[in-house]
Amino acid sequence: MSEVHHIHNQDPNAGAEQRKAIWKTFWILLILTALEFVIAFTVPHGVLKISIFIVMTIVKAFYIVGEFMHLKHEAKSLIWSILVPIIFVAWLILALLLEGDAIFQAIFG
Amino acid sequence: MAAHVTTPGSVEPKMWMGGIEPMKASYGKLMMWFFLISDTFTFSALLVSYGYQRFSFPAYLGDFADFKFSNLYWPIPERVYEAVPFLHGMSLPLVFVGIMTFILIASSVTMVLAVEAGHRMDRAGVEKYMLWTILGGFTFLGCQAWEWSHFIHGTDTGSVFKVIENGVEVTKTVFGANLTENQYGPPAFADFFFFITGFHGTHVFSGVILNILIFFRAATGFYDKRGSYEMVEKVGLYWHFVDLVWVFVFTFFYLV
Numbered sequence: 001m002s003e004v005h006h007i008h009n010q011d012p013n014a015g016a017e018q019r020k021a022i023w024k025t026f027w028i029l030l031i032l033t034a035l036e037f038v039i040a041f042t043v044p045h046g047v048l049k050i051s052i053f054i055v056m057t058i059v060k061a062f063y064i065v066g067e068f069m070h071l072k073h074e075a076k077s078l079i080w081s082i083l084v085p086i087i088f089v090a091w092l093i094l095a096l097l098l099e100g101d102a103i104f105q106a107i108f109g
Numbered sequence: 110m111a112a113h114v115t116t117p118g119s120v121e122p123k124m125w126m127g128g129i130e131p132m133k134a135s136y137g138k139l140m141m142w143f144f145l146i147s148d149t150f151t152f153s154a155l156l157v158s159y160g161y162q163r164f165s166f167p168a169y170l171g172d173f174a175d176f177k178f179s180n181l182y183w184p185i186p187e188r189v190y191e192a193v194p195f196l197h198g199m200s201l202p203l204v205f206v207g208i209m210t211f212i213l214i215a216s217s218v219t220m221v222l223a224v225e226a227g228h229r230m231d232r233a234g235v236e237k238y239m240l241w242t243i244l245g246g247f248t249f250l251g252c253q254a255w256e257w258s259h260f261i262h263g264t265d266t267g268s269v270f271k272v273i274e275n276g277v278e279v280t281k282t283v284f285g286a287n288l289t290e291n292q293y294g295p296p297a298f299a300d301f302f303f304f305i306t307g308f309h310g311t312h313v314f315s316g317v318i319l320n321i322l323i324f325f326r327a328a329t330g331f332y333d334k335r336g337s338y339e340m341v342e343k344v345g346l347y348w349h350f351v352d353l354v355w356v357f358v359f360t361f362f363y364l365v
Contacts, residue, residue, distance in 0.1 A: 015225050022225065026218045033210055040187065040203060040364055045173070050365045057360040061353055068221045068349040078132040078142070085146050089153040096157050100164030108167055 025067040032060050141343045145350045148312075152354050155308060156361050159301045166295060178268040184294035186363050192259050206363050209252045210355065213313075216245025217352040220320075224345045227338025232327060235341060239324040242348065246317035253310050260293075260302065261285050268292040302362070309358055312351045319344045 036056055043049045066072035071079055122128045132139060167182045176188050187202040194205070219241035226234030263285025270283050270292075283292040286299035293299065323344050332338045 014229050018225050018228075019222065022218060022221050026214065029214050030211070033207070033214070036360075036364060037203065037207060045185075053360050053364050057356060060356050064217070064349055064353045064356065068217055068352070069346055075133040078134055078139070081132070082142055082146060086149070089149065089157075092153060092157050093160070096161040097164050100161040103165035104167070107165070 021067060025063050028063055029060055032056055135339060137339070137343050138346070141346045145346065148350065152308070152357070155301075155305050156357060159305065159361065162297050162301065166297070178293050180270050180272070180291070180295050182294070184298060186365075189293045190256075190363060194255055198265070203363060205252065205256065206359065209249055209256075210359055212245055212249050212252065213352050213355050216242050216249070217349055219245065220345050220348045224338075224342050227327075227332070227341040230333070230338065232330070232333060235327045235332075235338060236324065239320060239327060239341070243317060243320045243324060246313055246320060246348075249313055250310065250317065253306065253313075257303075257306070260299075261287065263292045305358060305362060309351070309354055312354065316344075316348050316351050319347065 036053065039049065039052055043052065071082060124131055130136075134142075163183055169176060169179075169182045169185055173185065176185055178184060178188075190206050191200045191202040192205065193199065193201045219238045223235050223238035223242060226238060263283075267282040267284040269280060271278055271280050272283070272290075273279075274281075283290050285292055286296075286302070288300055288303065289296055291299035323341055326332060327338070327341070332340065
């Protein structure tokens, strides 16, 4: 393992491509957040607005997890071990939102 | 690595026999990932129960311009979070929380740049970017402290609500919010604000502590001696996760 840093130390351009990718991700996140602000004040409140926000949030999450947390470049087995458990969260969302709506109908419906 | 050691008669290393990394990630990195998965569940539970409460409560159906705080319907977040430090009395919806989002994204970038510098064994680079990340973390915490303080103390005029006190309905002016009273809407709204942003803030705080520790160890040459800056990467994973959670909190608490 000790030979690794000697190689890297001699090359001043090492990691330049990676740094470029980092800043590209930064700009994508920044522009998406700015767009979210524009949408918050221009699109009327409703299903469309919420759907746009959820899609944009997932895109931002993709870039943070994929690029910043480097998951996109890990072994396939690691990617799937992290992503598959999220199914439980999807189930939780479905179950509790249906339950919440049922309570609303029972009290105010 | 164990693969370089050849003893006569020894077996070839196989996937699950030890000595190799099955997912091509070190033990510490894998454990950080699995810890983050469990933390994902905790934050999901908090955010989804917020959605559950919101769905079981009436939404405000009137015109946006006529909106008034009431404990009978869920508030519009734009009208709750519209204060900015030093600009007292001005209505600047979501501006301050936007600044906070920017700070956290920027500190995530400096963190990943520190990780990248660590790959090149560039100690000065790691130190520089870790300091920026720590600064970003403290700034975010400061912003959150101000936001909490404003939320707790409330607006100048407060809100006039009908509330039940000792079994009798009384009309009173409510200023700010705590766990039982809330001038912006139903008490549950304030409870979720305190729990969700508080739990996230606690994560930011422990992240800053970890970052300081990493900075100290990098600056004293600990990782140079070890020959690897992988600890920066592991703590970086945690810090990005905190940023990731904020992206979701921002959408589901402040935007929709």
